[in-house]
Amino acid sequence: MTRKRVLLGYGQMAKALARGSANDRALAVSLVDLVRAMPAPTTAHEARVEAARAAIAERQGQREAARGREGQNRA
Structure with a gap:
């Protein structure tokens, strides 16, 4: 799975949660914060x-x- 697809999935989940209860909206915000904190991906070459x-x-x-x-x- 590509990073783009993973981020898209998190985004869809956050949007769905944002339409729910106050607890769901808080979870959506936490999910967005989690995605923002994710490190940028590195290729195998960059890691080597x-x-x-x-x-x-x-x-x-x-x-x-x-x-x-x-x-x-x-000395």
């Missing part, structure tokens, strides 16, 4: 790129820490 960037940053941090320890040992 982010994971690679995190791994590179971690390795660079480890290298810097090792260099710091080397400097302390020389």
